[in-house]
Amino acid sequence: MAIKVPKDREVPFGAITPAPVREQELFITSNWRAVRPVIDHEKCTLCFTCYIACPEPCWSYNEKEDQMEWSWKFCKGCQICIHECPADALTPVPELDFEDGVFRLEKPF
């Protein structure tokens, strides 16, 4: 994604973001995560507590599948959803157990 800014009016990285969009392609924070929340759809009661508690927000409702959906791109691994889930449907799993699911950056922003 490239936003053309005149040379004399350059601003710091992230000062201009396109809105409204569902996902910003800047500030992908998945590499902050050391622990990933894994949902058990059998236990999930669709109470939307994770949707309310998530500061990002990474949890959304998928109407087609009738289940909660997790965004791997922006989850920072704060584990608030795991702590708040009343049905114990979320478990913390170390990120290194999975091969993928993290956006690899060249250097920190």
Add this chain to the structure above:
Amino acid sequence: MAKVTEITVWTRGVVMDKEARDIASAFAQAAEMEGKFIQAFDNYEDLPDRVFVTTRKYARISDEEIEMKYLYTNNHPDVVVIVEPTIIKGMNVLRGMPDGGLLVLNTNRPIDYMLRFIPNADVLGAIATVDADGISGIRTVDFSGSEGGVDTAGVGAGIAAPILGAMARVTGMVKKENLAKIISDVAAMERGYNEVKIQKFRKSRAEYFWGG
């Protein structure tokens, strides 16, 4: 100008910040006790560090006076130390590393498993792992804003001690007797020195010694 060995320590902001700073500063201090010229300093580019953000600490060791005064990042790190192993999945930690460098990881997983997360591992001369969380497991979590500066644990406590012991053995740049004079958790440092696992990929260049 003589060869300057650049050491970059990657860590997570706030929760493992003090441990990484101890690694950079104590390792450089131990080298100074052996008559080397040193520099050790905190991150500048990555500030402000937030919880779990990847941040860096730097150390430089040389036989002659270091003339890189105004460079505040290690652009060509010879040794990269990873305090929290998940960082290798989301960051190109070997960026700018010269051929045959060393990677030190704090993990209890096998080396072959960790290598699948490093697509550019062919620049490495050796990789070493030490289970610092299993040996010590203590992290100085401090939200007061002093970033561990006023805590009573002392320099080199917690997970910093086993990683320092592993670095002393694998790099061969400092003696563990000198490290023991600086850091507080000497027993954990000895365990890290003895329990480090190393895998060498090829014959390193003449200026490198990645022993074990």
